[in-house]
Amino acid sequence: MTAAFECCRRSAVPVVFEREGIVGGIARTEEFRNYRFDIGGHRFFTKSAEVSRIWEEMLLERFLRVRRLSRIYYNGRFFHYPLKLGNVVRGLGLWNSFLIVLSFLRTLVSPYREENNLEEWVSNRFGRRLYETFFKTYTEKVWGMPCTSIRAEWAAQRIQGLSLRTAVLGAVLGDRRKGIKTLIGEFRYPEQGPGMMWERFRDHIERNGGLVRLNHDVVGVRHDAGRVHSFVVRGPDGACREIEGDCFLASMPVSEMIARIEPPPPPEVLSAAAGLRYRDFLTVCLIVDHPDLFPDNWIYIHSPEVRMGRLQNFKNWSPHMLPDSAKTSLGVEYFVNESDELWNAPDEQLIRFASGELERIGLTRGARIEAGVVYRQRKAYPVYDETYRVRLAVIERFLREMGNLQMIGRNGLHKYNNQDHSMLTAILAVENIHGASHDIWRFNSDDSYQEEAQEIK
Template identity: 50%
Template sequence: MTAGITAIVGAGPAGLTAAYELTRNGAGAVVLEADPERVGGISRTAEHGGFLFDIGGHRFFTKSAEIDALWGEILPAGEFLTRDRRSRILYGGELFPYPLRALETLRKLGPVESARCLFSYLRARLAPVREPANFEDWVANHFGRRLYEIFFKTYTEKVWGMPCAEISADWAAQRIKGLSLGKAVRDALFRRPGEAAAKTLITQFKYPRRGPGQLWAACADKVRAAGGEVRLGRSVQRCDWDAGSRRWPATAARAGGGEETVEAEHLISTAPLRALVGMLGPAPPPEVAEAAAGLRYRDFIVVALIVKDRRQLADHWIYVHEPGVKVGRVQNFKAWSPDMVPGPDLACYGMEYFCFEGDGLWSMPDRELAALAGDELVALGLAERGDLVDACVVRQPKAYPVYDDGYAGRVETLRAALAERYPTLHLAGRNGMHRYNNQDHSMMTALLCARNILAGEDRLDPWSVNEDAEYHEGGKAAEYRPVPGKLGRPG
């Protein structure tokens, strides 16, 4: 069966993957992307004066052989670099290896602090908090309160902008499941060469030479070559379901002025779920609008600082656990790929700030943000004042869907109500499903949506793809097998 036209909101990994799957199977796809210049969404490559940088560092790593093969199909193998992960934690003026290496960590913490960590770990094992409901108790149960305070609390609170006691334990369980201090230590000390590490401790990943956006630009080219359309500078404003004709007129505001409408049989949305509900017609009932309005997001700023490369850091990124500065993490783009930084004597550091749209950091003029980032880089000892050459600020709204109390119920309400009212609406991706998905899972949800459209019925459930699931297409039905969890940190 050949499907008709599908309108796709967003040319990030999910939207482009859906378009790729549809068009290579002979179906029509029109992708409408609000950004007037670039595809890739949060996984785009940004550029300033010849320096390329990434919105966060995007590791290409997946447990899904299918997604891995897709990456290889979109971008020639020679365009991918294989990276040995190098990241450290800056705490108390010391750089600690991450993933934590037991002996080095204990040596750097010193005998007194190490003993405190060990006792607090033993106490947590002997008397854990029963049924931990929040992030703080969940992590303290697994690592002990002292290690939680040193290596989890500050960074996590910077990322989410709320006390760890208010972050759902679900989130910790999803990201850190299956890994206790004991396992981390075992992994560090006794893992044999070639033996698989727990997922968070993965030591290698791939990265396109010119950043993640290189892959998504290549994907857009392939979609176009297969007869699909990727239209930039089209911000979708209204999607009106016509039950009579079973069609979607989707109307977008053009960046240059004016509007255009695409008529489609199916609509895939990768736009934030909260925004989508406001675009839908006929308007859903008030309780649905209320559930959508309750979804929250965490926003993100990266200040790319171009500096004289005095330190020659090998780290891909450094987690900043120092409470005295606002920066949460420092990316070192040259270590991701030398092609990101022109010139051997310069480096480009991405100073990452987590914030809420409209708060003090978000509203700060670019010049002040650049000054703050420069001051903090110097304060952290990663550069000297005279090393700062240039800066560029990029704001990324809705970088993280927030998992607060009640988010799961809201998403469930929306999912059921939208499926019932709009039978050919498909939700995919990270903000599109309000899921903390990486690229691979965002892509997999999109693949499943496209396959349902191609099949003419909803056979596969994109909601069963998640953080800890591996996709297996076995015989009749698709199933998702849980994979071992990971000792993770946001982003």
């Protein structure tokens, strides 16, 4: 959508093919009984002046400023995130806190020499014991694999600039110190959820001569002599049509793109793409008969006794997300694989399961759960496992040969991008069409903005 927006700005005529019947992709907003739900709460935060300007232009006064409160729930207690010294000591007790400091001191004396995986990376900065308390269970819930199998780059991209030392200094001194990374205490949010932003994009594109074709699945990508000449698109009537064009951009998962290319790429490229891994995501959205369950926008659920990973309270993102202020609408989030029992369970069963988990840890305060709905998101997270770099290098080499096809976005590049960086890759790709030579595969989101530790988006 951003690429099409940018094309319109340059008086080119874009056509967007979207497989689903709704715009927004992972950042869409679903609707059920006039309640609106995100696929995971979507904060709007960026360091890019350009992205910020576009967001403002699209939403004007309907782009809210929201104060952030998100805590960790662990062992029946709430912990502020970012960690606050007094709160941690009270929550864990003096003895445990002392052991955490001891473990951190031990790390200072003998750190892991090499930081290959997430366990080593986090332990070196926070000490082994704090890692086990606040990182291990949640991260393993999210990725469904041991922290020792997650590459250190993931942590470096997502938890950069933080350590126990900076967290403790921050707690004592506040954010007054120069050079210490601050954490984001406020974010922007469209009045009716992130989908509202992408609906505005669609309207803008269509007003400016572009086309957005929903329920159109790109099932084939035809090429010849190093150039893509057409997309084969299956429309809502089931019929396939060949659509020719000059320049092609794709934000579909790169593994799916490779599988659609005709004639097919060499076997090593096909096999590299087939081995890229993803984590899927499902959210059980519940309407609860209570006006005010807890003040957080979301809560990280570290407690190992429940499967849920995070809990959204959409009312605290925007009051316009629900039609009745006497109720609360929650998103109980599960990180899963498509092959998991949970993913394949019937919706009714999932609603009962999520309601039961919430009641068990006491977060619904005994209030009645009136209704629920389930949303599933395939390929929500590109996985940075031990093989992904080598696989991507093979894929990239092949795709670079096709001069007029550019991959963009999160899964298009198999990169853990937020919305703003997904958008920037699209803007750069359109600039390339107009003569620039940005290397989008190398576009580095890491330098331009810091993210909070433990933030898994």
